Every structure is written in C-alpha cells, then in structure tokens.
Amino acid sequence: MVRVEKVEFKPVGVRDLLIEMKDLSELMIDLAYSAALFDSPALAEEVMEMESHIDTLTYLLNMNLMVAARDADDAESLVGVTKVAGATNKISDAAADIAAIVLQGIGIHPIIREAFEKVEERLTRVNVRPNSILVGKQLGELELAAKMGVDIIGIRRNKRWIINPEEDEVIREGDVLIVRGAPKGIEEIEGVAKGTIRKLED
C-alpha cells in the first residue's frame, strides 16, 4: 500500500527540491519501463512510492515559493519554477500510469514489451538484509561496476531517496537499492543483498 505522506510546511531550499523532483521523475520513467518489460510488481510499487513522494515535494516546493515571493516581481520571476515543478509531477504521474498496468494485472501486451525492449540493461530493487556484506560499506570500496557490472542508481532510506549516490555513501541495513546492470550481475547483487552470497568475486 502506498502511504500518503502528511505535508507540513518546513523551509527547504527550492533549488534542492526541484533537482530532487527532476532526478526522481527521470528515474521513475526508467523504472516504469522496466516494471512493464519484466512484469515486475516490486519495481512498479517503487514507482508508486516515488509518485506519492513527488506529490509531497510539489506541495513543499509551492509552499516555499509562496513564502519566498514578497511582491509581484518576485512572483513573476518564480512562477516559471512552479511550472517546471508541475511538469516533473506530470512526468511522474505518467510513470505511475505505466506502473499501474503492472499492479492492476491487466497484462503486458507484447506490443508494449516490443516498444520497451530497447531497454537493454535491467533494473531491480533489492532490500539490504542485516546479514548482507553490503552493510556498513562505502559504495566506492565495493567496486560493483568492475566486479559485477552493476550500478546502484538510487537508495531509498526510510522516506528519503538518494538518487545517483556518491562514492562515499555508506550502505545501511534496511536500505532499498535500485540497481541497473546486465542480467547476470543483477542476479548476483540480489544474492549479496539477501546475504546468501557472502563474498564479492574479483
């Protein structure tokens, strides 16, 4: 079930909000295509969670813009920002529409698969279990790209998303990782996160 987040005003940098919304909306499109291509409810649910989060960010952004605008000139210069935020929101809605097809079990028609099949690399979502060797490691030291041919392109930690995490980001128990890579590497990282694979091959 997608939780609807309660929104209260807090002063947040509009720039950071807009960047987060843009990055999230782009990731959502990729996730939604993958969800449809591989008929994956797990990925589709992640898209739905993100969609709900983007709604919250949109509220926050608009509240902060209203507070920031003290006169007509401010309002005029800031109105474009609300339009861009609205556009990212619309993109995220579109991603959610595609994800909904998977969750509603309408069935993915072969035509849809063919339209999305250019997505060569696979995306997956993995939960980091307490006994995984990933826990406490920095992304950089894991060298996942070299060792498995996969990239961690997003981390969900509680209600926060970290898109394109930095090398020094430390993986924690309970993190949800969004991973992109070739099918073999994807299988491996799933085992590593689950704790069934205890060693990274060189």
Add this chain to the structure above:
Amino acid sequence: MVRVEKVEFKPVGVRDLLIEMKDLSELMIDLAYSAALFDSPALAEEVMEMESHIDTLTYLLNMNLMVAARDADDAESLVGVTKVAGATNKISDAAADIAAIVLQGIGIHPIIREAFEKVEERLTRVNVRPNSILVGKQLGELELAAKMGVDIIGIRRNKRWIINPEEDEVIREGDVLIVRGAPKGIEEIEGVAKGTIRKLED
C-alpha cells in the same frame, strides 16, 4: 505557429506508432530541458510541433486499437496499450509545459537553470539549406561524431520525425536536424547546414 494536424483513420501498425510515440516523448524532454537551459525559442518551438504530432499519433493509435479489438478478450489485452500511449502523451505534455515557459517569455529563473545544468551536452536544431554540403549525403559517410563530436539524433522531414536515424539515411534539402554535442561542434554543424562552412575538417 503550431499547426493542428487533421486526423483521418488509416491502418497503421500499433507497435510502430507506440515506439514512435515513446521515442519522441523522450526526445521532447531532453529538448525541453535544453530549450530552458539555453533560453532557446527555436528548440521550444520544435517541442511544440512534436507535442501536436504526438496528439495526432495518439488518435491514430486509439482508432487502430478500436478496429483491432473484435471482442472483449481483445479489448482486455489491448487496453494496456492505450494506457501506455496515454502516458507517453502525458510526458510530451510535460515537455510542452516547460517549452511554453520559454515561448511565453516568463523568463528562466536561475533555479531552473541550476536544476537542468547537468545537461552537459547541448542540443540544437538546424535547417539544411539547399547549398549545404550535407544534402544528398548518407549520415554514415559524414562521420560527424568523429569529425565534430556531434550526433544527429532526430530528423524532421515534412511532417515526419525520424528518431535516431540509421547510418544509411540520406540528408535532404529542407530537413530539420536535431543535433546533440559539445558547444564547439554545435557551432560548426550550424555553419555546415547553413552552407557557410563548405568542408568537413578531419
């Protein structure tokens, strides 16, 4: 001015329509970001043209789906396709919203530029003039990526878009090229298309 295309039923492959819509909608997002980043009405207009074209494709797709569905089973298996088409339409609307900010002259707030600045490569739109050395050449023989560091990612020819054209596509007088690349190469290809640069450097 954006022309509204008259839509008449014609039997078209739904698969090809969906792929064209998906490719166009993704290109539109890139173009819209670039239009905002560089405050370019030319790119913004191209986005608007594409938006109108996607509307036409959506009608055509839905008409063809209706004709294809002869019973409830068909309808059930095809309804997902209309949802995906609707999603690509929504994405194209979002791109048009961003392009509209440029065309309405609301002004691009620095916050928007910062959000889009990760777009490292530039996109441009160039018209191929009759005296350009590009006319009659195959894309492959031009070696634009090697010689100028640019890629032709789309061609508008009359009312048709060719997205990610093949190597053997022949450039014609009057083509509108959507080009991606580093700023220096972009400047060169503009001169080549205009006919002011008559030779490709090695």
